[in-house]
Amino acid sequence: MHSNAEIGQIDRTAVWHGFTQMAHYEPLVIERGEGNWLFDIEGRRLLDGVSSLWCNLHGHNHPTINAAIRDQLGKIAHVTSLGMIGRTAVELTGRLVDVTPDGLNHVFYSSDGSSSVEAALKMAFQYWQQRENPQPQKTKYVAMGAAYHGDTTGGVSLGGVEHFHSLFGPLLFDVLRGPCPDTYRLPENVTPETACDHYFETFRDLVTGQHQQIAAVVMEPLVQGAAGMIMHPEGFLRRVRDLTRELDILLICDEVATGFGRTGKMFACQHEQVSPDLMCIAKGLTGGYLPMAATLASDAVWNAFLGDLDQNKQFFHGHTYSGNPMAAAAGLASLDVFEEEQVLENLPAKIEHLQRCLQPLASHPHVGSIRQRGLMVGIELVEEKASKQPFPAGQTRGARVCRHALDRGVWIRPLGDVIVLMPPLSIQADEIETLVEAVRYGISQEFP
Numbered sequence: 189m190h191s192n193a194e195i196g197q198i199d200r201t202a203v204w205h206g207f208t209q210m211a212h213y214e215p216l217v218i219e220r221g222e223g224n225w226l227f228d229i230e231g232r233r234l235l236d237g238v239s240s241l242w243c244n245l246h247g248h249n250h251p252t253i254n255a256a257i258r259d260q261l262g263k264i265a266h267v268t269s270l271g272m273i274g275r276t277a278v279e280l281t282g283r284l285v286d287v288t289p290d291g292l293n294h295v296f297y298s299s300d301g302s303s304s305v306e307a308a309l310k311m312a313f314q315y316w317q318q319r320e321n322p323q324p325q326k327t328k329y330v331a332m333g334a335a336y337h338g339d340t341t342g343g344v345s346l347g348g349v350e351h352f353h354s355l356f357g358p359l360l361f362d363v364l365r366g367p368c369p370d371t372y373r374l375p376e377n378v379t380p381e382t383a384c385d386h387y388f389e390t391f392r393d394l395v396t397g398q399h400q401q402i403a404a405v406v407m408e409p410l411v412q413g414a415a416g417m418i419m420h421p422e423g424f425l426r427r428v429r430d431l432t433r434e435l436d437i438l439l440i441c442d443e444v445a446t447g448f449g450r451t452g453k454m455f456a457c458q459h460e461q462v463s464p465d466l467m468c469i470a471k472g473l474t475g476g477y478l479p480m481a482a483t484l485a486s487d488a489v490w491n492a493f494l495g496d497l498d499q500n501k502q503f504f505h506g507h508t509y510s511g512n513p514m515a516a517a518a519g520l521a522s523l524d525v526f527e528e529e530q531v532l533e534n535l536p537a538k539i540e541h542l543q544r545c546l547q548p549l550a551s552h553p554h555v556g557s558i559r560q561r562g563l564m565v566g567i568e569l570v571e572e573k574a575s576k577q578p579f580p581a582g583q584t585r586g587a588r589v590c591r592h593a594l595d596r597g598v599w600i601r602p603l604g605d606v607i608v609l610m611p612p613l614s615i616q617a618d619e620i621e622t623l624v625e626a627v628r629y630g631i632s633q634e635f636p
């Protein structure tokens with residue numbers, strides 16, 4: 189049998205991991221998972237503090253999801269969505285329409301979050317070109333601040349995280365950069381009380397003059413995840429929704445990270461009773477078991493694509509694994525688990541317990557902010573607390589704190605100096621304590 193180190197050596201020469209330069213860790217070869225725990229090939233047990241990659245909702249090796257996948261495998265593993273209908277995908281579609289915000293009645297399946305965003309961008313573009321009274325000049329998009337919307341060219345165009353975005357300048361779509369609705373680092377003369385007005389007015393000033401050229405506004409509702417767990421002021425999403433309606437701009441909500449219970453409700457939009465025109469979901473859609481994503485569309489968007497074939501009103505876009513039955517079976521089983529285990533009902537107590545456990549960390553001189561929305565947490569380390577001065581580039585501490593947490597048997601990953609906690613929704617009270625204790629330990633080791 190190979191050791192962690194031996195497999196790590198083989199891996200280094202041949203496997204091209206995403207975000208290569210960010211691989212800070214010594215080899216950790218994972219062989220199996222059980223509930224909220226991962227096991228490596230040397231038998232080490234690690235609490236999964238980030239739901240694998242923010243996707244594993246109900247824990248690993250869940251009997252209901254495993255059984256549904258096995259059952260589907262015994263029937264058929266692939267059905268083309270070109271000219272045929274997969275029964276499992278149809279069943280999932282009905283359930284998704286039920287649990288998502290009202291008015292999203294049409295579901296386009298793809299394989300990952302990035303491709304669900306790409307589909308939404310193309311749908312929005314085509315919508316204005318081919319609806320009853322076309323507006324062909326509507327070709328621009330608006331994205332908020334430092335957003336991350338995936339790695340396709342459209343997603344990268346929307347993204348504001350500098351090192352993902354700037355390299356590809358000549359390839360990118362025409363995107364207007366909206367405000368970064370950050371409630372931690374407020375602009376000068378803005379207070380928590382005036383933050384929503386400030387960001388909304390900045391957004392309104394940006395779009396008002398140009399709304400006739402704007403196809404869609406794209407945003408993560410409530411929390412910008414990969415940008416560093418940036419939490420928006422309450423009411424911002426609602427006001428963006430109202431203004432986009434007023435100005436005839438589509439609203440695309442990217443719920444790839446925030447969807448499926450993560451913020452305490454099934455979808456983040458539902459906190460502010462918002463129904464977007466298009467919504468992107470992925471990560472938790474199959475409980476984190478199999479790759480599947482979806483773009484949900486309103487009747488108005490869908491209707492613009494209805495026409496005779498010779499009218500060219502088709503969506504020229506499709507994937508081999510669209511609506512894959514295995515993934516759809518996992519998706520249905522995950523929604524069953526939500527009901528059977530009363531996942532949403534049990535969340536408030538977990539969210540509160542996590543908040544209580546995190547509180548003592550706030551007084552640490554290098555903890556600038558602890559931001560939490562549901563089971564989405566960012567703990568930002570700063571060089572100087574009063575001024576919120578970050579550590580200089582090249583001297584970030586986040587990865588080192590996570591490395592120390594590993595010594596306590598807890599797997600977490602940072603975004604720069606923001607320690608991210610995204611535990612499975614199935615995390616238990618004692619596991620929440622283990623998770624936070626490992627973060628406390630990591631911080632205390634890094635700043636003795």
Ligand code: PMP
Nearest residue numbers: 300301302336337338442444445
């Ligand atoms: N949108 C958001 C908000 C995300 O957080 C991510 C992934 N972190 C994506 C899109 C891209 O999803 P994927 O990695 O599945 O392509």
